[in-house]
Amino acid sequence: MKTILAFGDSLTFGANPVKDGPRHAYEDRWPSTLERALGGDVRVVAEGLGGRTTVYDDFTTAADRNGGRILPTLLSSHEPLDLVIIMLGTNDLKPTICGSALWASYGMRRLTQITRGQFFGLGTPVPQVLLVAPPHACETDNVDVSDHFGGLYHMIGESKLFAKHYLRQATDWSTGFFDAATVAKASPIDGIHLDAANTSAIGEGIAPVVKKVLGL
Template identity: 65%
Template sequence: MKTILAFGDSLTFGANPIPGGQRHPYEDRWPTVLERALDGQARVIAEGLGGRTTVRDDFWAAADRNGARLLPTLLESHSPLDLVIIMLGTNDLKPFHGRTAQEAANGVRRLVQIVRGHYQKPGDVTPGIILVAPPHLRDTDHPEMMLHFGDSAIAQSKLFAQWYKLRADEYGTGFFDASTVAEAHPADGVHLDAANSRKIGEGLVPIVKQVLGL
């Protein structure tokens, strides 16, 4: 059986877009849907944390949100891995993290380097990688969410696919644009309802099978 690490933020965690809403049930989170669709050929380890960035510190949080710092530990604890799926970058658009899709893509590039650099011991096999461009942000009546992200965040989120595809081509990884199948819920403009979370898992199935040779 193949082993896949799904490395992401609140969209991978299954955060509810309704303020105060409960986390989506396990069966509605996209890593679960992906695993189910692979029909016993792979298990998917979900490592999603709300607010996680690609490479930036966030000292407001109770947990370490710097993806680059945590990724080596997760690679070690879950190895051997056949595939790492990275869907991060939305939180990088916050003003105190950098604001642009290009910088988020540069952070994703660093995560690719970390994955490939981690497997250097004799006998190590480097896992495949799929970069996932996150769904776009959207307008919302939520009183704080878009203020939290800044005026340019929606426009920048629409550039994710362009920049992530460039990085995927540079490093020879797989690529999937989640905005082609899923959209943020208008309740907060960022997070997904259960149906859209499931769509990401379903949408990833063909490229995951291709990368893993299933």
């Protein structure tokens, strides 16, 4: 059976847009939906953490949110892997973290390099990589969240540039690519997170791309 690592942030974790709301049910999280859509032929390991960045530090949090630092450990603990799906970048848009979709794309490039370098020369198959541009942020009255991301204009405008910059990295590094904004929309409750239906839709939408990448 093939194995996929789904590496992401709160959108992969299944965070609720309602403050202090319950985590989305296991079956509604997109890695679970993807596994079902692949017909039981593939195991999808979900590794989502709220606040995770691509490769940048956030010293205001308890857990290590730097994706570049934790990824090698996760690759080792879940090997052998056939595919690593990376959907990160939203938290990079915070002005205190990185601030732009362009630099988030550089982080995605580095995560691609880390994934390939982890297994090179070890006799272990090097997994395929699939870069996913996160859904766009949207209008919200939640000032706490929008201010955290540098204001509505910044968080929405930069989020709409993810696909452009990620596609360039995917092309340059010969990875797979999927734009989650084509199938999912953020909830206006907080402008960032997804309701259960939109979370699930990412797994369904990405399934055809995964089948092509893995030759299923």
